[in-house]
Amino acid sequence: MKVHVSKNQLADVLGHVERIVPARSSNPGLSLVRIKLEEQLLVFSGSNMDIDIEAQLPADVTGNGEIAVPAGVLGQVVRALPGDDVELSIEEQEMGLSSGTYSTRLQLVDPDQAPALDFEDSYDGLLPAPALHRILSNVRYATATADYQAIFRGVKLELSDSRTRAIASDGFRLAYDQVEESSGLDAQVVVPARSVDEMIRVLGEGEAQLSANASQLSLKSSGIRMNLKLMEGTFPDYERIIPHEFPVAVSVNARELSQAVSRVSLMADRTTNNRVDLFVHEGTVQITAEGSFGRSQEAVTVQQEGSEHEIAVAFNAKYLTDALSPLGGRARISLSRDSAPTVMVDPDAPGYLAMVVPLRTT
Amino acid sequence: MKVHVSKNQLADVLGHVERIVPARSSNPGLSLVRIKLEEQLLVFSGSNMDIDIEAQLPADVTGNGEIAVPAGVLGQVVRALPGDDVELSIEEQEMGLSSGTYSTRLQLVDPDQAPALDFEDSYDGLLPAPALHRILSNVRYATATADYQAIFRGVKLELSDSRTRAIASDGFRLAYDQVEESSGLDAQVVVPARSVDEMIRVLGEGEAQLSANASQLSLKSSGIRMNLKLMEGTFPDYERIIPHEFPVAVSVNARELSQAVSRVSLMADRTTNNRVDLFVHEGTVQITAEGSFGRSQEAVTVQQEGSEHEIAVAFNAKYLTDALSPLGGRARISLSRDSAPTVMVDPDAPGYLAMVVPLRTT
Numbered sequence: 001m002k003v004h005v006s007k008n009q010l011a012d013v014l015g016h017v018e019r020i021v022p023a024r025s026s027n028p029g030l031s032l033v034r035i036k037l038e039e040q041l042l043v044f045s046g047s048n049m050d051i052d053i054e055a056q057l058p059a060d061v062t063g064n065g066e067i068a069v070p071a072g073v074l075g076q077v078v079r080a081l082p083g084d085d086v087e088l089s090i091e092e093q094e095m096g097l098s099s100g101t102y103s104t105r106l107q108l109v110d111p112d113q114a115p116a117l118d119f120e121d122s123y124d125g126l127l128p129a130p131a132l133h134r135i136l137s138n139v140r141y142a143t144a145t146a147d148y149q150a151i152f153r154g155v156k157l158e159l160s161d162s163r164t165r166a167i168a169s170d171g172f173r174l175a176y177d178q179v180e181e182s183s184g185l186d187a188q189v190v191v192p193a194r195s196v197d198e199m200i201r202v203l204g205e206g207e208a209q210l211s212a213n214a215s216q217l218s219l220k221s222s223g224i225r226m227n228l229k230l231m232e233g234t235f236p237d238y239e240r241i242i243p244h245e246f247p248v249a250v251s252v253n254a255r256e257l258s259q260a261v262s263r264v265s266l267m268a269d270r271t272t273n274n275r276v277d278l279f280v281h282e283g284t285v286q287i288t289a290e291g292s293f294g295r296s297q298e299a300v301t302v303q304q305e306g307s308e309h310e311i312a313v314a315f316n317a318k319y320l321t322d323a324l325s326p327l328g329g330r331a332r333i334s335l336s337r338d339s340a341p342t343v344m345v346d347p348d349a350p351g352y353l354a355m356v357v358p359l360r361t362t
Numbered sequence: 363m364k365v366h367v368s369k370n371q372l373a374d375v376l377g378h379v380e381r382i383v384p385a386r387s388s389n390p391g392l393s394l395v396r397i398k399l400e401e402q403l404l405v406f407s408g409s410n411m412d413i414d415i416e417a418q419l420p421a422d423v424t425g426n427g428e429i430a431v432p433a434g435v436l437g438q439v440v441r442a443l444p445g446d447d448v449e450l451s452i453e454e455q456e457m458g459l460s461s462g463t464y465s466t467r468l469q470l471v472d473p474d475q476a477p478a479l480d481f482e483d484s485y486d487g488l489l490p491a492p493a494l495h496r497i498l499s500n501v502r503y504a505t506a507t508a509d510y511q512a513i514f515r516g517v518k519l520e521l522s523d524s525r526t527r528a529i530a531s532d533g534f535r536l537a538y539d540q541v542e543e544s545s546g547l548d549a550q551v552v553v554p555a556r557s558v559d560e561m562i563r564v565l566g567e568g569e570a571q572l573s574a575n576a577s578q579l580s581l582k583s584s585g586i587r588m589n590l591k592l593m594e595g596t597f598p599d600y601e602r603i604i605p606h607e608f609p610v611a612v613s614v615n616a617r618e619l620s621q622a623v624s625r626v627s628l629m630a631d632r633t634t635n636n637r638v639d640l641f642v643h644e645g646t647v648q649i650t651a652e653g654s655f656g657r658s659q660e661a662v663t664v665q666q667e668g669s670e671h672e673i674a675v676a677f678n679a680k681y682l683t684d685a686l687s688p689l690g691g692r693a694r695i696s697l698s699r700d701s702a703p704t705v706m707v708d709p710d711a712p713g714y715l716a717m718v719v720p721l722r723t724t
Contacts, residue, residue: 105658298465
């Protein structure tokens with residue numbers, strides 16, 4: 001059977017599958033891409049046991065069949081093809097790829113060696129893909145990387161009848177972002193950070209279809225279906241630890257503040273948690289850092305409000321710049337004394353909130 | 363003392379020094395940049411014991427002095443500066459850098475802790491910098507990386523009264539490139555590959571001044587002076603192993619052949635030295651490879667000459683594509699039977715020659 005497809009479309013589809021499928025695995029079947037031939041359609045699928053992915057490519061297929069080849073090798077060959085079009089020829093033992101004067105014959109592997117995957121035929125929920133993309137992207141940074149508490153290595157999605165919220169925390173900081181739009185689902189799930197990255201990659205224009213059960217979140221967007229294994233455990237009740245009263249608040253250009261904090265933090269030592277000190281006073285925030293090589297400082301103008309005239313708070317510089325990163329315009333930063341958390345929001349685009357626990361200075 | 367300089371110029375100069383000076387070293391003095399203040403000049407220097415480097419920056423200096431600071435920290439701070447201009451203030455214990463509303467104070471280190479470096483005041487030889495850049499760049503790939511024979515981890519420079527030639531080999535392949543121009547020196551030196559990389563980076567427009575003695579090559583180009591420690595040992599007599607008679611020669615578009623070899627080699631196994639087979643016959647070179655995943659092939663049109671009608675030779679694909687990489691237009695490839703080396707030259711731009719030993723196929 002011969003099938004003609006565009007090289008770029010085939011490379012795109014394989015790119016999605018290749019990012020999931022492990023290049024090497026103790027289970028060799030896991031490194032395969034399964035290719036189903038359906039009427040006018042090629043369907044590629046693979047898995048890393050945490051994420052199953054399936055991507056469809058319209059093509060001049062007549063008849064049915066199923067084959068498997070190593071995903072990484074197929075991807076490499078397709079990306080290297082010299083022409084714009086590829087002729088695939090599926091035979092008993094081999095899959096031929098030819099383009100221009102170049103041709104390759106890949107040995108087929110029994111598709112039963114690849115994991116059997118089960119994708120949803122219909123989904124219960126629906127959200128604009130760009131909205132889901134935004135709330136996941138904006139909180140991803142706050143997930144934990146260390147073995148602090150396993151559940152913090154995921155992003156929580158709260159799907160309710162009034163809004164959709166993504167939340168991440170590592171115990172020292174927290175971020176959430178939300179849209180006032182319901183997916184139609186009523187569920188609370190925690191998706192591993194690595195799987196969130198793949199969701200973000202797949203979510204483009206148009207709509208995202210969603211389903212959830214106790215063990216998996218299913219997603220369909222841009223012609224790609226994914227099953228994402230959920231994390232077990234309970235995400236802590238975070239809302240009660242977000243303060244609502246602050247002695248001082250400032251409004252500041254988020255990018256300007258973030259760049260100043262980055263520069264100043266170059267003099268901070270890793271051994272002191274990359275500490276920078278912020279001193280708010282008379283419409284200015286003075287940022288200082290000191291370490292074994294020397295010290296540095298910068299002042300940024302702010303609009304200051306609140307019941308008190310000045311406040312001094314110390315932060316891990318990275319936590320500050322991360323928290324400011326989703327904010328394109330102004331940031332409203334509400335500061336507390338005595339190691340109580342600082343809260344940052346975008347006054348012009350509600351939805352996003354970041355909370356950072358300051359460093360103890362005594 | 364206060365000195366004003368352009369941020370970009372300072373960052374450029376420090377970039378050269380930072381690439382040489384190790385970020386961490388068991389000898390902490392080695393990670394320092396020494397800064398000499400001379401009339402209207404800042405002079406930055408550092409070393410990694412194999413390469414000494416000195417870069418000058420014109421500036422509004424009045425008076426003299428010498429200081430040292432960690433090179434990596436200074437570089438990081440300078441790159442992060444917000445404005446276009448920097449004010450340096452040199453004091454007893456500290457060096458201040460300020461730009462816009464940002465300022466840093468770096469603690470000074472006793473410059474005697476940095477290695478004492480001795481650069482040439484005058485040089486004996488002269489070459490166009492782009493010519494030296496070209497011959498070094500074109501042969502760099504052929505140096506050895508493994509512990510095969512230490513001398514092969516360098517590039518030999520033959521400086522004679524009629525020409526200047528750079529040669530590199532790893533025992534399985536060899537490349538030389540030359541200009542029919544004398545530097546005025548009469549010397550044969552072997553420069554470590556890592557030092558060659560730094561020479562290539564520094565060689566820009568204009569002229570390169572050169573001096574050589576038994577243990578070091580000295581270079582001045584683009585306002586930068588370098589001392590490069592030479593390798594000990596004798597570079598093998600390579601000219602006698604370059605064949606001059608061949609049963610078959612082909613002329614081919616170098617880029618087209620190289621891309622075809624790359625594509626076909628995707629099916630070659632690492633365990634067979636990335637083997638591709640070339641079969642020259644009737645004005646075509648047929649490239650094939652086979653491995654555990656399958657096989658691939660491509661044909662490229664050539665102009666064929668020679669006493670024989672056809673020839674089959676096997677190569678490590680990487681050696682072939684490396685050898686072709688300096689050739690922008692046509693390659694003339696002279697092929698031998700029985701594992702005798704293949705020789706490649708650019709028929710339109712003499713100077714470059716690459717020799718590759720084929721893989722044994724029996």
